[in-house]
Amino acid sequence: MAETHSLQDLRQAAVASKVFVQRDYTSGTICKFQTKFPAELESRIDKQQFEETIQTLNNLYADAEKLGGRSYLEGCLACLTAYTIFLCMETHYEKVLKKIAKYIQEQNEKIYAPLGLLLTDPIERGLRVVEITIFEDRSIGSR
């Protein structure tokens, strides 16, 4: 019986291939990923959905690296306390990274896993790529 995959089901599926979404350096060295839709995903997922995911990620990373009053304040405070303040509290960047991890997990559960895809958090790949694992599309339990 054909059924949509859940995140757990994916663990039993075999990896068909991996797609790597590379970094987009046109805005400088800030962390931004290309929103170009990879050809291998054409049959699997809606282009709009994919671009929305990547765009949200880009926005989150931009927020982490944003220069503004908040980051300057944090920087100055850290300098004054000889950076010991980070023993007690997290940097803004780290907080955003946690948010990103949660967002990716949520996206995987709701959207990507049912389509047999899995997003890997870019931080696990050194912020170089967004790795999308494509699983073989076969129904579970028919082994």
Add this chain to the structure above:
Amino acid sequence: MHLGVEEPIRECQYNQICTHNSSPMGTPHTKKKKIKRKWQVFQGRNKFYCNGRIMMAKQTGVFYLTMVLILVTSGLFFAFDCPFLASNLTPAIPAIGGVLFIFVMGMLLRASFSDPGVLPRATPEEAADIERQIDTTNGPSGPGYRPPPRTREVLINGQTVKLKYCFTCKIFRPPRASHCSLCDNCVERFDHHCPWVGNCVGRRNYRFFYLFILSLSFLTIFIFAFVITHISIFLDGCTVLEVVVCFFSVWSIVGLSGFHTYLISSNQTTNEDIKGSWSSKRGKGNYNPYSYGNFITNFCAALCGPLPPSLIDRRGFVQPDTPQPAAQTNGTGACPSNQVQSHMCAQDQCIQSTKFVLQAATNPLLHSQTVILGGGTPLQAKTSLGGPCSTLGPSQPSLPSSIPGLSCGGELMALRDSEIHCHHHLHHQHFISPEETPSPPAALPCATHLGHHVHPAQLFDPASQDSLHEDSVRGLVKLSSV
């Protein structure tokens, strides 16, 4: 989520994943093997201390010299000059001196011990993917054909920037990143390798380095001034030593601080300045695309901007290379079983063999290795295949590219050219690393994984295993090239 009929099997399959590492049916390898932290399998030439908390370059001799110079000079100052100065002038002098000294030491240690912004090396799949992309762009290359240097051009704020491919790390370096040949790492926003600090200076520790040299200039001038004051009133042996040290330090350190102040205000790295990347001498329209326009913003961005976390996660644990997300679990119970284990290991094996196919596709040099697998039932043998599989992590050295000798040769030519342009700055010998030293083509892949392939496990002898291996790889290469 669970359907009635399939529930028991599914539950075992879920459970099997949970108990993979701790099950009594575990492979001999997994049983004996301790879980390592990532710093222990780190591929660069760094040294780690305090269980991965501290990260330094390999050569730290000059760093200890720096420490000794600062500690001895300051120590002599506080011991011999301060009592005199405190009583004759003001006690604020030792107080300010003390604060400066603590700040200097803090910044030095922070600059020396932190991760400068090392970029982790590409996983084998990533490397293969990039190779494929390069081959499609450049066209097929036969033996004896030297492929063009691997570069990508990108337009940043109106300037064309060339991204170079790093043969060691198997990545296209981000803009402003460079490969440090001493530490054998690609470092983000690479400034230079500082032997005095015993580490590279890059994106994550540049501000500490700058604050170190700035505060050290103040401390040196401070000590110098008050020691001269002291000498003019009362001559002492120790004081003379301090004067000598301070005199030579002042010129070099203050000069260096001035230079880095200029670099920060124009948002350049030492690397870029030495090469003249954004100099107007290169061309009329040549400008720095990273500068924010005014020196105040550049300063604030460099010193008070957000500090990115380390990308190498050195204290994390090495995970077996599987596609499932690390922390996904739905609290399933324990139900280990033989069948279930082999199923998981078969999946593991499948994943690993996909990886090996990709690796094999990029490496025509096949090393033959003997793999003696535990004999007996295919089930057990498959299980033992899973063991060595689990030893493979992202830490494995990536295989050399398909025509390593020739492409490395091309890179070496570029190396020599850029070396000519490098020179020592002021009195300090900062190692401005030229473009990366390509890793030798003979970088040996880990011996254990080469014996694997998708055939059912048996006892192998080298000859038949080798030919089987080659056949399967050829077949799989054909498949993968489709």
